[in-house]
Amino acid sequence: MVFIAGFHDVSNAIATAVRTHALTPSIAVVVAAVFNAFGAAAGAALGSTVADWLTLPAGAAGLSVLLSGALTACCWGLLTYWWSLPSSTTHALVSGLVGASAAALLLGREAPLDGVNGQFWITVAIPLLLAPVAAFLLSWVAVAVLGYLDRNEEVRFLSTRNRAALAVGAAVVGLGHGMQTGLRAITVMTAALITAGTVQPGSNSLVGVVAAVALLGAAGSLIGGWRITHTLGYRLARLDPLRAMVTQWVSALLMFGGTAVLDVPVSSSQTVAAGLFGAAANHRSVAINRPLAARIVGVWILTVPACLLLGAVLCLAIDPLVSLAG
Numbered sequence: 001m002v003f004i005a006g007f008h009d010v011s012n013a014i015a016t017a018v019r020t021h022a023l024t025p026s027i028a029v030v031v032a033a034v035f036n037a038f039g040a041a042a043g044a045a046l047g048s049t050v051a052d053w054l055t056l057p058a059g060a061a062g063l064s065v066l067l068s069g070a071l072t073a074c075c076w077g078l079l080t081y082w083w084s085l086p087s088s089t090t091h092a093l094v095s096g097l098v099g100a101s102a103a104a105l106l107l108g109r110e111a112p113l114d115g116v117n118g119q120f121w122i123t124v125a126i127p128l129l130l131a132p133v134a135a136f137l138l139s140w141v142a143v144a145v146l147g148y149l150d151r152n153e154e155v156r157f158l159s160t161r162n163r164a165a166l167a168v169g170a171a172v173v174g175l176g177h178g179m180q181t182g183l184r185a186i187t188v189m190t191a192a193l194i195t196a197g198t199v200q201p202g203s204n205s206l207v208g209v210v211a212a213v214a215l216l217g218a219a220g221s222l223i224g225g226w227r228i229t230h231t232l233g234y235r236l237a238r239l240d241p242l243r244a245m246v247t248q249w250v251s252a253l254l255m256f257g258g259t260a261v262l263d264v265p266v267s268s269s270q271t272v273a274a275g276l277f278g279a280a281a282n283h284r285s286v287a288i289n290r291p292l293a294a295r296i297v298g299v300w301i302l303t304v305p306a307c308l309l310l311g312a313v314l315c316l317a318i319d320p321l322v323s324l325a326g
Helices: 002-009 011-019 025-046 060-082 089-106 118-149 155-195 206-223 226-235 241-261 268-281 290-325
Strands: none
Touching: 002 011, 002 025, 002 060, 002 089, 002 155, 002 206, 002 268, 011 025, 011 155, 011 226, 011 241, 011 268, 025 155, 025 206, 060 089, 060 155, 060 226, 060 290, 089 118, 089 155, 089 290, 118 241, 118 268, 155 206, 155 241, 155 268, 226 268, 226 290, 241 268, 268 290
């Protein structure tokens, strides 16, 4: 799952930097990969809201739920990558886990949905829904404010400053993405090992999980995710360095705020795309590819019901196999 998330979501860090020539493509993916790995390691120390709201059944049933949720995120990530559309790995994972939990309940397992209560809505669902709205509004306002403050500056100075900020921003977004996605992957892998009885909570063996997630995420990032990078950087809107820089730093702010301050999940894919919408919508001369934007939003809307269903179907198929193997 984390490997697929790496190449699916690396475009969030590199698309605008590559598009505006702040970084070359090869340097951009290396920077994003390295900081993605650092982010996963740093995020491991911050805990996870997933473990707080999802009550897993014991033994084989719990493994079935976790495996189904992870496979759902993988399948949805591969499908949307093939479509060249940015989508939320976190939305897919959470929806897959909830769908798989419902299927486990139908199979007569321990009630795994007990934890999907008010805390789920406050710490998971609402932040994931509000983050794109916040990214759109903050980007729109930031472009307006910076455009006013920079109105008397030389174009060459502004271009150099904004490209430098974009180069740094690629690293910062990569770090934030690693913290968000790595945190979720570490939580799922750790829960699977503990549920299977392979390791005990607090075991030193869990350090290996963190290392594996960091390395797999970095390896996935090195592939580059060029299909979605092309969508965000070249097809969605005509971007100048100012709007590209604003998009990147607004996304980074939301990801770091979600992880380190509020301890809530934030989708890097949705914040970057929504930030691009907001930055481009600020000026009439910056055209947005509206049919493409509609397709992206449509995929966001489709993610939850599709992954709920896929998670349930996978759990119904996997549970007998896991029980037999156990």
